[in-house]
Amino acid sequence: MEYIIQALKGAFNLIITLDPEVRTVVSTSLQLSITSTFIAAIIGTPIGILITKVDFKGKHFLNTILNTLLSLPTVVLGLLVFSFISRRGIMGEWGMLFTMRGIIIGQVLLILPIIIALVRNAIHDVDEKMYKTAISLGATGTQQFRLLLSEARYGIIGALVTGFGRVIGEVGVSMMLGGNIKGYTRTITTAIAMETNKGRFSFGLALGIILLSISFIINYIIYYFQSGEIQ
Amino acid sequence: MNDIILEAKNVRKKYDKEHILNIDNVKIYKSSFNFLIGPNGSGKTTLLNILSLVDTDFKGEVLYKGQPVTKENFNILNLRRHFSVIWQNPYLFKGTVASNIALPLKLRNVKEKKINKKVRNIAKQLDIEHLLEKKSNELSGGEMQKTSIARSLITNPEILFVDEPNISLDYESTRYFNNLFLELIEEGITILLITHDLYQIENFAEYITVLNDGKVEQSGADVNLDF
Numbered sequence: 001m002e003y004i005i006q007a008l009k010g011a012f013n014l015i016i017t018l019d020p021e022v023r024t025v026v027s028t029s030l031q032l033s034i035t036s037t038f039i040a041a042i043i044g045t046p047i048g049i050l051i052t053k054v055d056f057k058g059k060h061f062l063n064t065i066l067n068t069l070l071s072l073p074t075v076v077l078g079l080l081v082f083s084f085i086s087r088r089g090i091m092g093e094w095g096m097l098f099t100m101r102g103i104i105i106g107q108v109l110l111i112l113p114i115i116i117a118l119v120r121n122a123i124h125d126v127d128e129k130m131y132k133t134a135i136s137l138g139a140t141g142t143q144q145f146r147l148l149l150s151e152a153r154y155g156i157i158g159a160l161v162t163g164f165g166r167v168i169g170e171v172g173v174s175m176m177l178g179g180n181i182k183g184y185t186r187t188i189t190t191a192i193a194m195e196t197n198k199g200r201f202s203f204g205l206a207l208g209i210i211l212l213s214i215s216f217i218i219n220y221i222i223y224y225f226q227s228g229e230i231q
Numbered sequence: 232m233n234d235i236i237l238e239a240k241n242v243r244k245k246y247d248k249e250h251i252l253n254i255d256n257v258k259i260y261k262s263s264f265n266f267l268i269g270p271n272g273s274g275k276t277t278l279l280n281i282l283s284l285v286d287t288d289f290k291g292e293v294l295y296k297g298q299p300v301t302k303e304n305f306n307i308l309n310l311r312r313h314f315s316v317i318w319q320n321p322y323l324f325k326g327t328v329a330s331n332i333a334l335p336l337k338l339r340n341v342k343e344k345k346i347n348k349k350v351r352n353i354a355k356q357l358d359i360e361h362l363l364e365k366k367s368n369e370l371s372g373g374e375m376q377k378t379s380i381a382r383s384l385i386t387n388p389e390i391l392f393v394d395e396p397n398i399s400l401d402y403e404s405t406r407y408f409n410n411l412f413l414e415l416i417e418e419g420i421t422i423l424l425i426t427h428d429l430y431q432i433e434n435f436a437e438y439i440t441v442l443n444d445g446k447v448e449q450s451g452a453d454v455n456l457d458f
Contacts, residue, residue, distance in 0.1 A: 127322055129320065129322035130324075132280070132285055132318070132322075133318065133321070133322040133324075135285050136315070136316040136318075137334055137335045137338055138311055138312035138338050138339060138386070139338050140308060140338075143338050147324065151325060153325075
């Protein structure tokens with residue numbers, strides 16, 4: 001028990017004194033997660049809308065694939081991307097392995113299905129009456145689309161926040177594609193795994209507390225947007 | 232007899248390969264209280280959607296003041312903006328009552344100052360000023376319907392389509408809106424009302440179209456109804 005109390009004290013001390021190493025790791029994680037979420041949002045949001053609004057052959061199959069990819073293990077994805085960007089892979093010459101770009105590619109692929117599926121659900125949840133009402137109120141095609149986005153906005157924001165939550169907490173992609181290089185590709189999760197093994201329990205605990213706080217904030221935001229209590 | 236403002240000619244609409252509407256001719260008379268009645272599933276709302284230009288996926292033609300409503304003859308969007316629809320189960324957008332009432336004017340790029348003035352005026356007229364800042368998801372069924380009525384009237388439509396509005400309204404409100412509709416007709420607005428309300432039919436109907444199984448059973452000013 002004494003050991004845990006001491007470790008907790010050490011962890012809070014590292015957080016309160018804004019330890020430079022902790023700051024670097026947290027900053028790297030946030031940079032990666034924000035960039036990955038931003039890219040995935042730009043690609044995934046229009047795809048999610050198209051999948052819902054456009055009828056095409058194989059739509060059912062695509063939705064099944066999409067749902068399957070929601071539970072894709074990060075290490076499997078890491079392995080797949082590794083085979084492409086490692087020195088002997090087809091994208092090997094671009095030198096992306098063990099770089100932030102490598103991690104971003106993996107993280108974007110990880111959350112793309114999540115964002116597409118959740119945007120699809122958000123658009124699907126908009127009442128059919130909305131379309132008829134918008135037309136009857138004299139909306140142009142573009143205005144109808146803007147009204148649709150506006151009605152689904154909390155679901156769409158929720159999708160992006162969920163995607164961010166997934167990447168900030170993932171370890172497989174960052175470890176396999178980033179290589180956990182100190183000061184460069186070391187993220188909160190890979191640092192926790194490594195430093196705890198090295199016996200720096202307080203350091204790992206400090207990062208764990210920060211990660212948990214970020215998760216709490218993310219979940220609070222998701223709840224806030226999806227509770228339907230706000231308009 | 233008043234002028235014909237809107238007409239549906241040889242209108243056919245299919246759903247799942249079955250005809251749900253098979254209309255030879257339906258006329259809507261200008262500045263009059265036109266009624267569309269018939270049993271559930273007879274095609275009333277489907278016909279309302281077509282006449283109000285909300286649904287353009289059908290065979291046949293709709294004529295506005297004798298001219299077929301086609302892209303060649305009309306700017307369909309502009310023509311649609313002359314019409315308003317009050318739906319049976321209104322859809323209110325996220326936001327306040329005021330923002331919902333203002334929406335049709337915003338879609339027409341009316342200036343903010345003018346919109347605010349018009350919203351206040353229509354809210355005062357319909358006695359819903361106290362609801363203006365309320366969120367749309369906090370409203371009762373009746374309040375939602377009143378908001379949707381205000382939203383439909385704010386554009387001063389030439390033709391007002393009304394699909395059974397009484398369902399969510401109490402007796403007082405129904406009476407109030409019956410009188411309001413009569414006032415609107417006095418001002419020159421054309422109304423097409425779908426209803427099952429015998430009181431409304433007996434007291435206000437000037438022209439009646441009876442639909443049954445997607446077809447016109449009777450139509451005109453002097454319709455023999457077997458009540």
